[in-house]
Amino acid sequence: MANQISGGCCCGNVIFTLEDNFSNFYFCHCEQCRKLTGSAHASNLFTSPDNIKWAKGLDSIKRYDHPERSFSKAFCSECGSGLPFISKSGKSLIVPAGSLNDEPSKQLDAHIFCAEQTDWHKAGLEGPKANGFPKQT
Numbered sequence: 001m002a003n004q005i006s007g008g009c010c011c012g013n014v015i016f017t018l019e020d021n022f023s024n025f026y027f028c029h030c031e032q033c034r035k036l037t038g039s040a041h042a043s044n045l046f047t048s049p050d051n052i053k054w055a056k057g058l059d060s061i062k063r064y065d066h067p068e069r070s071f072s073k074a075f076c077s078e079c080g081s082g083l084p085f086i087s088k089s090g091k092s093l094i095v096p097a098g099s100l101n102d103e104p105s106k107q108l109d110a111h112i113f114c115a116e117q118t119d120w121h122k123a124g125l126e127g128p129k130a131n132g133f134p135k136q137t
């Protein structure tokens with residue numbers, strides 16, 4: 001049996017566990033994923049729809065589905081953190097990697113929709129690194 005990984009939202013309302021058993025892992029740079037995450041790209045792991053046990057907070061989760069196109073997001077109604085959700089097709093559980101408390105063993109398969117990657121992100125990957133807030137000068 002695969003290791004158990006726990007996850008949850010930032011405010012602690014929602015907690016779940018799942019098996020460290022992911023089929024795919026993508027960083028998606030498309031415009032919709034940027035908007036939905038508010039960040040440079042989505043970091044989504046894929047697993048089977050039944051691979052999750054909600055320990056608490058299921059009733060705190062809101063879901064958004066685009067009316068025409070195939071993108072969705074689940075999030076904590078209190079803190080807005082991205083959370084796992086079943087794809088529109090019903091075939092996959094999509095797990096935002098940042099919602100996990102532990103490192104998954106699955107490594108990235110690919111960056112996708114790279115034509116939509118922002119210049120600020122490309123340039124930012126080369127930026128200076130600090131372990132906390134930057135030093136004020």
Ligand SMILES: [Zn+2]
Binds near residue numbers: 014078081
């Ligand atoms: Zn929350």
Ligand SMILES: [Zn+2]
Binds near residue numbers: 030032033034042113
């Ligand atoms: Zn995307």
